[in-house]
Amino acid sequence: MKFTKQTKHDLITCGIVAAFYILVTILSATGHLSNHFRGLLVPLCYYAIAAVSLNLVVGILGDLSLGHAGFMCIGAFSSSLFSVAVKNSGLPSPLRFLIALVIGTLMAALFGFLIGIPVLRLNGDYLAIVTLAFGEIIKNFLSAVYLGYDEAGIHASFKSFQLQGEGKMLINGAMGIQGTPMDSSFTVAVLLLLITLAVVMNIVNSRTGRAIMAIRDNRIAAESVGINVTSYKMLAFTVSAAIAGCAGVLFSHNTTTLTASSTYFGYNVSIMILVYVVLGGIGSIRGSVIAAAVLYVLPEMLRGLSTYRMLIYSIVLIVMMLINWAPGAIAFRERYGIMAFLRRRNENRGKEGQRS
Amino acid sequence: MKKKVICLLSAALLTVASLCGCGGSGGQGSASGGDVFKIGGIGPTTGGAAIYGSDVRDAIQIAVDEVNAAGGINGFKIEYRFEDDEHNAEKAVNAYNTLKDWGMQMLIGTVTSAPCIAVSELTHTDNMFQLTPSGTAVQCVQYDNAFRVCFSDPDQGAASADYIAGNADLGSKPVAIIYDSSTEYSTGIHDSFVAKAGDLGVNIVSDTSFTTDSNTDFSVQLQTSKDAGAELLFLPIYYQEASLILQQANAMGYAPVFFGVDGMDGILGVENFDTSLAEGVYLLTPFSATAEDELTKNFVSKFEEKTGHVPNQFGADAYDAVYAIKAVCEKQDIKPSMSISEICDAMKTGMTSISLDKVLTSPTTISWTAQGEPNKDPRAVIIENGVYVLAK
Numbered sequence: 001m002k003f004t005k006q007t008k009h010d011l012i013t014c015g016i017v018a019a020f021y022i023l024v025t026i027l028s029a030t031g032h033l034s035n036h037f038r039g040l041l042v043p044l045c046y047y048a049i050a051a052v053s054l055n056l057v058v059g060i061l062g063d064l065s066l067g068h069a070g071f072m073c074i075g076a077f078s079s080s081l082f083s084v085a086v087k088n089s090g091l092p093s094p095l096r097f098l099i100a101l102v103i104g105t106l107m108a109a110l111f112g113f114l115i116g117i118p119v120l121r122l123n124g125d126y127l128a129i130v131t132l133a134f135g136e137i138i139k140n141f142l143s144a145v146y147l148g149y150d151e152a153g154i155h156a157s158f159k160s161f162q163l164q165g166e167g168k169m170l171i172n173g174a175m176g177i178q179g180t181p182m183d184s185s186f187t188v189a190v191l192l193l194l195i196t197l198a199v200v201m202n203i204v205n206s207r208t209g210r211a212i213m214a215i216r217d218n219r220i221a222a223e224s225v226g227i228n229v230t231s232y233k234m235l236a237f238t239v240s241a242a243i244a245g246c247a248g249v250l251f252s253h254n255t256t257t258l259t260a261s262s263t264y265f266g267y268n269v270s271i272m273i274l275v276y277v278v279l280g281g282i283g284s285i286r287g288s289v290i291a292a293a294v295l296y297v298l299p300e301m302l303r304g305l306s307t308y309r310m311l312i313y314s315i316v317l318i319v320m321m322l323i324n325w326a327p328g329a330i331a332f333r334e335r336y337g338i339m340a341f342l343r344r345r346n347e348n349r350g351k352e353g354q355r356s
Numbered sequence: 357m358k359k360k361v362i363c364l365l366s367a368a369l370l371t372v373a374s375l376c377g378c379g380g381s382g383g384q385g386s387a388s389g390g391d392v393f394k395i396g397g398i399g400p401t402t403g404g405a406a407i408y409g410s411d412v413r414d415a416i417q418i419a420v421d422e423v424n425a426a427g428g429i430n431g432f433k434i435e436y437r438f439e440d441d442e443h444n445a446e447k448a449v450n451a452y453n454t455l456k457d458w459g460m461q462m463l464i465g466t467v468t469s470a471p472c473i474a475v476s477e478l479t480h481t482d483n484m485f486q487l488t489p490s491g492t493a494v495q496c497v498q499y500d501n502a503f504r505v506c507f508s509d510p511d512q513g514a515a516s517a518d519y520i521a522g523n524a525d526l527g528s529k530p531v532a533i534i535y536d537s538s539t540e541y542s543t544g545i546h547d548s549f550v551a552k553a554g555d556l557g558v559n560i561v562s563d564t565s566f567t568t569d570s571n572t573d574f575s576v577q578l579q580t581s582k583d584a585g586a587e588l589l590f591l592p593i594y595y596q597e598a599s600l601i602l603q604q605a606n607a608m609g610y611a612p613v614f615f616g617v618d619g620m621d622g623i624l625g626v627e628n629f630d631t632s633l634a635e636g637v638y639l640l641t642p643f644s645a646t647a648e649d650e651l652t653k654n655f656v657s658k659f660e661e662k663t664g665h666v667p668n669q670f671g672a673d674a675y676d677a678v679y680a681i682k683a684v685c686e687k688q689d690i691k692p693s694m695s696i697s698e699i700c701d702a703m704k705t706g707m708t709s710i711s712l713d714k715v716l717t718s719p720t721t722i723s724w725t726a727q728g729e730p731n732k733d734p735r736a737v738i739i740e741n742g743v744y745v746l747a748k
Contacts, residue, residue: 034457035452035453035454036450036453036456036457036459037456037457038453039449039450039452040450045447050680058737091720140538140567140569141539143537143567144537160543160546160547162551173537173543174537174538174539174540174542174543175493175540175543176470177545178473178495182477188510215574220588254446255445255449255474255477256473256474256477257445257470257474257477257495258471259470259540261470261568262447262569263443263566264444264445264446265442273553300450301455303439303440303454306401306440307401307402307440309403338485349746
């Protein structure tokens with residue numbers, strides 16, 4: 001079977017994820033993995049998923065979205081709401097998680113679509129500002145709403161209320177949703193990451209992807225050859241929102257307490273995901289995954305340095321930025337990097353082959 | 357091309373392996389069987405809630421040093437390590453796992469509510485004893501292995517309503533409430549206060565809120581309270597916001613009686629705050645740094661020497677937590693060689709059977725119920741001439 005260069009590149013990306021999974025599973029089974037690192041695995045995956053989904057908008061579509069934490073928030077809350085509501089109904093947990101995953105992803109996609117209708121007619125900075133506002137609205141709305149059911153039926157309000165008789169608070173205002181079953185596992189997270197990669201890579205390499213990239217490169221030229229700009233933009237944006245929602249589902253099912261506070265879903269988180277995308281290389285899916293993994297794990301690994309880790313983390317960000325994007329560094333990499341070394345060796349081999 | 361693939365894959369594997377190596381170096385399993393008690397602490401020492409976490413961290417250190425200097429617990433020294441959680445449930449879980457790798461046997465933490473609930477799920481699974489100094493949300497101690505030193509949010513709200521209704525001066529005043537609807541702490545107290553006040557016939561004329569994103573300008577809420585004719589303003593919020601409310605109320609010539617809860621403690625230490633504005637403020641707090649007893653004086657002076665500022669009630673709660681653990685360990689003859697689960701089971705039974713009399717955060721004694729709630733008396737103080745005075 002003959003693969004194109006792009007397919008090979010994509011398969012390697014999936015291979016890296018799979019290899020990481022196998023390695024971690026082996027280390028975990030033989031007891032060589034600390035509790036700390038084991039606890040980082042699922043967050044690492046959902047931030048990688050979020051980064052890939054944002055890369056679809058920022059890198060492939062070429063629009064800046066600062067509201068991805070908002071989509072994560074929708075995915076997290078809608079799926080948690082379902083899981084908590086049916087927790088004691090005897091539904092087997094894999095099935096319950098699957099349904100929760102579908103609900104979270106679809107809800108985020110729905111909101112992505114609804115937001116996309118007015119927003120995607122905007123460009124550049126305007127889009128960034130509107131998505132930023134959207135993320136904040138979602139967060140503030142969910143941290144103010146109360147939802148519960150009792151004998152009299154379902155109640156929803158912006159003021160807290162007392163339930164009559166047998167009943168349960170589902171969303172408790174600022175306290176959020178308590179008691180989400182911990183259904184996320186590393187295996188599920190890696191599977192979702194692989195599915196995400198497959199989906200995004202397939203879009204990028206398809207006719208649709210080429211159309212989307214044409215819009216990114218020159219909107220007017222794309223329109224002039226008959227590409228429906230709004231519909232393609234909408235498609236990319238909705239898919240991206242859905243994937244971010246899926247990351248939110250993993251997030252909410254990895255811990256029992258879910259609050260819509262800015263620590264988890266504020267614009268700082270959206271920007272953090274954007275940092276993963278930018279430092280991994282805008283438009284590079286593999287880069288997003290690796291950058292998310294490294295940058296999430298790094299501050300945790302520096303715990304031994306206590307508060308200095310914040311300082312070191314920021315220095316690392318600057319250094320990474322310089323290495324990735326400074327013209328001098330790029331030239332240096334091209335001349336002396338691993339890839340250049342391999343290329344030279346292959347060329348030399350080729351020459352030797354010709355000689356003999 | 358095949359070689360290139362292999363090279364790339366092996367390079368990726370190497371990176372991953374080195375990362376895992378970092379993780380693994382924390383040490384495997386628990387170091388039980390040693391001759392020290394390993395007590396861990398978790399709380400925010402960076403970020404917006406850092407002041408609470410740092411106070412808890414330092415107060416535990418002071419208590420641990422004292423206990424070690426006096427011969428330790430049952431002759432065994434305490435080893436203590438504190439991890440930062442940035443007031444973030446996700447990071448708190450990471451901090452907990454880090455401490456577990458270190459060999460923690462008992463946990464004092466976490467300092468703030470949402471992270472505490474997330475961590476209590478894990479301590480419950482591991483059957484690790486958890487004593488939170490200041491996790492006030494109800495669910496923080498929903499499992500039988502978790503206890504707390506502070507009052508729960510509903511208890512504080514109900515106690516405040518009780519106090520106001522029972523006080524001859526305050527009981528008849530129309531009450532306004534300003535609370536932070538975006539924190540569990542404030543909404544928890546607010547909800548129980550409103551419920552209890554309704555039962556006791558306290559007249560609430562205005563009930564307004566703000567969020568963490570809009571916590572600098574309170575003129576709307578103050579004006580609403582003023583227009584409603586409120587003479588008592590109940591503020592179940594932290595002192596930073598309360599200090600702003602006091603300043604802004606003063607600027608608009610509105611002078612009701614202010615009534616705060618334990619989050620109000622610390623208001624006299626706010627930088628650039630005219631403390632004369634806080635004259636006559638009531639607060640229901642378990643701890644007063646200016647109390648005259650020997651224990652408080654000793655703690656406050658040591659704390660000031662170590663950190664340069666007066667401790668707040670979070671620190672005091674944490675200090676009491678260490679002595680509660682010491683008392684239970686001695687009563688149940690707990691040794692560091694026992695497994696984490698054995699220690700936890702012994703602590704669970706022990707906690708409900710002790711009664712501490714020399715404590716910072718209660719004027720009388722503290723004992724614990726099997727639900728993990730403390731039995732102690734709230735202390736109402738009033739600020740007079742820049743110091744706390746016990747209110748009648």
